Amino acid sequence: MNVVILAAGQGKRMRSSLPKVLHPIGGVPMLAHVIEQARALEPSRICVVYGHGGEAVPQAFADQGLAFARQAPQLGTAHAVQQAMPHVDRAQPVLVLYGDVPLTRASTLERMRLDDAQRQVKLLTVEVADPTGYGRILRNTKGAVAGVVEERDATDKQRAIREVNTGILCVPGMLLGQWLADVDNDNAQGEYYLPDIIRLACVDRVPVVTERPDEIWETLGVNGKAQLAQLERVYQFEVARGLLDAGVTLADPSRIDVRGTLLCGVDVTIDVGCVFEGTVKLADGVSVGPHCVIRDATIGVGTRIEAFTHIDTATVGERARIGPYARLRPDAALADEVHIGNFVEVKASTFGARSKANHLAYVGDAVVGRDVNIGAGTITCNYDGANKHRTVIEDDVHIGSDVQLVAPVKIGKRATVGAGTTVWQDVPAGGLTINDKTQPHRADWQRPQKARPAAKKPR
Ligand code: UD1
Ligand code: CA
Numbered sequence: 001m002n003v004v005i006l007a008a009g010q011g012k013r014m015r016s017s018l019p020k021v022l023h024p025i026g027g028v029p030m031l032a033h034v035i036e037q038a039r040a041l042e043p044s045r046i047c048v049v050y051g052h053g054g055e056a057v058p059q060a061f062a063d064q065g066l067a068f069a070r071q072a073p074q075l076g077t078a079h080a081v082q083q084a085m086p087h088v089d090r091a092q093p094v095l096v097l098y099g100d101v102p103l104t105r106a107s108t109l110e111r112m113r114l115d116d117a118q119r120q121v122k123l124l125t126v127e128v129a130d131p132t133g134y135g136r137i138l139r140n141t142k143g144a145v146a147g148v149v150e151e152r153d154a155t156d157k158q159r160a161i162r163e164v165n166t167g168i169l170c171v172p173g174m175l176l177g178q179w180l181a182d183v184d185n186d187n188a189q190g191e192y193y194l195p196d197i198i199r200l201a202c203v204d205r206v207p208v209v210t211e212r213p214d215e216i217w218e219t220l221g222v223n224g225k226a227q228l229a230q231l232e233r234v235y236q237f238e239v240a241r242g243l244l245d246a247g248v249t250l251a252d253p254s255r256i257d258v259r260g261t262l263l264c265g266v267d268v269t270i271d272v273g274c275v276f277e278g279t280v281k282l283a284d285g286v287s288v289g290p291h292c293v294i295r296d297a298t299i300g301v302g303t304r305i306e307a308f309t310h311i312d313t314a315t316v317g318e319r320a321r322i323g324p325y326a327r328l329r330p331d332a333a334l335a336d337e338v339h340i341g342n343f344v345e346v347k348a349s350t351f352g353a354r355s356k357a358n359h360l361a362y363v364g365d366a367v368v369g370r371d372v373n374i375g376a377g378t379i380t381c382n383y384d385g386a387n388k389h390r391t392v393i394e395d396d397v398h399i400g401s402d403v404q405l406v407a408p409v410k411i412g413k414r415a416t417v418g419a420g421t422t423v424w425q426d427v428p429a430g431g432l433t434i435n436d437k438t439q440p441h442r443a444d445w446q447r448p449q450k451a452r453p454a455a456k457k458p459r
Contacts, residue, residue: 007099027259
């Protein structure tokens with residue numbers, strides 16, 4: 001089988017400089033969803049017809065084994081398919097899909113399949129309450145499909161028909177080539193209409209069989225931002241349902257957004273308002289509190305991510321506790337049982353097992369050993385204005401509150417650094433390091449007073 005995906009239209013109603021089919025649903029371009037569905041059918045060829053937006057579409061999908069056909073100007077859907085015909089093996093059927101109809105299930109498309117030898121046309125239709133804007137399916141007195149009439153060419157009686165064309169059809173390649181040559185543009189829009197081949201099939205006595213999708217939303221297209229938002233909700237609800245079916249506990253399936261791939265182990269719990277981006281893996285027993293944003297991360301068995309935590313490109317070990325209000329930035333790698341608490345930022349740093357930074361700290365470009373305790377307000381001063389430098393904190397180190405570690409610097413095993421110390425030289429193993437400081441007391445010092453406003457005179 002061949003698949004041709006129509007994606008040349010402008011998408012004027014999106015009011016965007018981005019070609020319509022590149023707008024995302026679930027974090028990936030609409031067209032990527034259609035290509036994925038097409039691939040599930042294992043076709044010998046996939047050809048994408050592009051046009052509006054220049055080379056942005058082929059560039060976005062380069063090196064994926066797709067064929068591209070440029071359609072300029074865009075003279076209608078039949079004209080679009082014609083541009084793809086040089087890429088089509090006419091000995092096989094051709095399935096036509098639409099780049100702006102992103103949520104068709106592979107199981108529905110599977111029913112649209114024709115064998116190479118089958119002399120038949122399959123058309124995907126749906127019965128809708130409001131058929132406005134769609135091509136209507138015309139049937140003869142015996143109930144057989146006789147043609148498709150576009151809304152703008154339809155009579156009032158035809159407009160009342162509620163069975164509509166989804167656009168998706170499957171046609172033997174040889175016949176498609178013949179019929180496309182016979183399609184004209186003698187219609188209200190002056191366009192070459194692909195559904196006209198249905199009429200030509202009837203003339204040639206080739207049977208037209210209709211199939212139905214599992215769900216009506218599978219055939220909904222995106223014309224404007226409102227439909228994009230609507231289909232995003234449909235998509236997210238389907239993702240949520242898949243997670244629930246896989247045994248994930250979701251506090252509310254309508255309040256989770258997965259923009260990429262979320263892989264969950266057994267007994268994973270996700271509270272409301274979480275956003276997952278890229279590829280996120282949550283191992284068995286992980287719980288994610290409300291309103292977390294997690295992108296491209298791997299979280300180990302039994303770890304708790306508390307509310308309002310932000311994780312980007314990081315790995316967390318088993319039985320760790322992160323948050324609330326923690327931020328793990330790219331290349332944070334935390335071992336088992338690490339605790340990262342509120343308002344702690346970790347960037348490009350490793351933490352050994354059981355190490356903790358529980359409050360208000362910045363740890364960047366650091367190697368932190370095991371069983372280290374980093375006090376509140378501690379920061380690694382890793383940036384000298386030009387270069388980033390590393391901080392090494394060895395096992396069993398205790399760092400008091402409000403310590404500045406001016407990198408490059410190394411703190412030896414079991415060392416203790418007193419509160420408020422600025423460390424700019426390496427610290428040996430063991431012992432206590434503090435800065436020389438005095439704490440003068442001036443008993444005669446007076447706190448400045450604000451001048452009192454003059455008392456108001458009574459009237
Ligand atoms: C089309 C069908 C209509 C069907 C409806 C379902 C035609 C004439 N009508 O109408 O029967 O009910 O889809 O949604 O086909 N495209 C190109 N090149 C072009 C024109 C369109 O690539 O020259 C692409 C568009 O990018 C889009 C798809 O084809 O992905 C459909 O085009 P659109 O203009 O939206 O057709 P409709 O008027 O919706
Ligand atoms: Ca459309």
